[in-house]
Amino acid sequence: MDFDGIPGLTSAINASLTEFFDQQAPYLEEIGPELGPVAGALGHFLLDSGKRLRPLFAAIGYLGTGGELTPEIVRGVASLELVHVCALIHDDVMDGSGIRRRAPAIHKQFETLHEERGLHGAGEQFGVAAAILIGDLALVWAAKMLHESGAPAKQILGSLPIYDEMRVELMAGQYLDTYEQALASESVERSLKVARYKSGKYSIERPLHFGATLAPQFEQEQLEIYSNYGLPLGEAFQLRDDLIGVFGDPLVTGKPAGDDLREGKRTVLVATTLSKASTSEREMFLRNFGRPDVNLGQIDTMREIIIETGALAELEILIEEMTLTAQAALKSVGITEQAASLLDEMAVAATTRTS
């Protein structure tokens, strides 16, 4: 996903993350040189080129109120990336996913460190412990980066209620997702609810609200426009994610082909497929779904069933409809024209991306 709506914004966000990391990492190593790899693990997420989706939405949420972006506000919105880093690191532990952004997941990296240094005990448990703590630290660093952003105190305080809400919803949504996987639910409605919490609220609506409440002034009406835009777009975003998880190009996504099928992820796409499949298609699909040792031929068979049942087409239509609904919300006059036009662009970028 590329976004060039505000030239230099993504690089300003990246620069502020780098600056924060450069301040914090030496402090950790001062506590103990053993913490070098902990800092390094977080650096990997902060210094690489993530999409910075949530900081971008927060920045636009701020702009929509009429506020002008300052380096302090950029720091404040960039801090959302660290909340996301916590979610990613803990998510990989919970899923047992071994790969993230073309590199071993953090718990795998520390399992390797355990082995290389010839440490005692179970390497796997050490990796998990390290990843839990590094995720926790990311969540704390996020708050610290916001608190120290230099944005006016009144504005920081004003943003905290939404900030807390967003983080509660994130954890609740992650639990719903985990529970949904364990239920092996085939309900389209239930999967959509998870999508709503995991992405609708957390990835788009709340970052927009956060940005707005970080502004010197904002109107309740602006928050409503952001909800009307963010919730459907977030669902569309998550559905695109479902499709990428099944049909994505490994060279682009950095994850193995058909990863979600191998993991047996209960997505809206899978629920839709199963609701439309014939008995024999259903059997064929479930035979290989969630098998860690599934091969490429079997993945292709599952993909074909997704296409032939019409589930793929149905999701594409749903994505388009929800994107249009999101874009329609921008017709209201409550937010600045600049923000409306940027959000319009973001809607396309977020739902047509390939990784």
Add this chain to the structure above:
Amino acid sequence: MDFDGIPGLTSAINASLTEFFDQQAPYLEEIGPELGPVAGALGHFLLDSGKRLRPLFAAIGYLGTGGELTPEIVRGVASLELVHVCALIHDDVMDGSGIRRRAPAIHKQFETLHEERGLHGAGEQFGVAAAILIGDLALVWAAKMLHESGAPAKQILGSLPIYDEMRVELMAGQYLDTYEQALASESVERSLKVARYKSGKYSIERPLHFGATLAPQFEQEQLEIYSNYGLPLGEAFQLRDDLIGVFGDPLVTGKPAGDDLREGKRTVLVATTLSKASTSEREMFLRNFGRPDVNLGQIDTMREIIIETGALAELEILIEEMTLTAQAALKSVGITEQAASLLDEMAVAATTRTS
């Protein structure tokens, strides 16, 4: 540990935790009834009778500046208990400990829920995932409780730098501890450093600082007195923990006898024992140390070695010395007499406790 220095303070802290829980739990269940057990798990920690050590120290830290306790400030300091709940829940996952406060640890509770509801996938992984998220949620609830405490905005903002510092140090200290265990280190010096971060700073010094910075006004000198008191006392506190982990009465601690020996925990007590043991004592000790299937007779043998090497006596002396050092710091006139006298009492309570 009993503390009656300020009649009603512990119950006021408990009441504010109950109040917060009663507000938040319904909100979670509104997101989804599946979140009922998540709320319940946190309720277990908030509604039971923990020692509330960190809130108490924070309350006294506040009083020492001359501030008067209000219900809003009690809420603010009580929120530290939720940071600690996060640490406990994640700690149990990292250690693979099955029992906490006489009940199954959270990850075990959710493993059981997985089984009872006949959910799919590995129950153990589900339990770990749930515990990671519930710990994360506790950390977020902690911040939310502080932000919404109703304490004056300026004072909340003033406390955030220390609050963040404390949380970074907590995660760093936990990693150092995990690493230390994996190193199977026998260095007394290294174990003391871990004790310093895990308890000295996190459990006592920083809560005192947090309370002070939450006050309408505080002096740098007061923070220094709290450091001079908190750091040695924190170490003494941790050493008492080491002793309870080996010699504690299961009826009082709620944990199995000799739990730390079974887990093979690398504490200052163990490092001291090994540094003083003869070759044969050392061999006998290490033969059973860290064996999950160790029996009571073998635990008794290890305890005898700890006593006969003089390690037990050495720790008791160290605890006494550090407690005296902590108490001596209270002779400075920078904090209120009331706080100095309360801290004097707390020093005794924290280092002579039996659980």
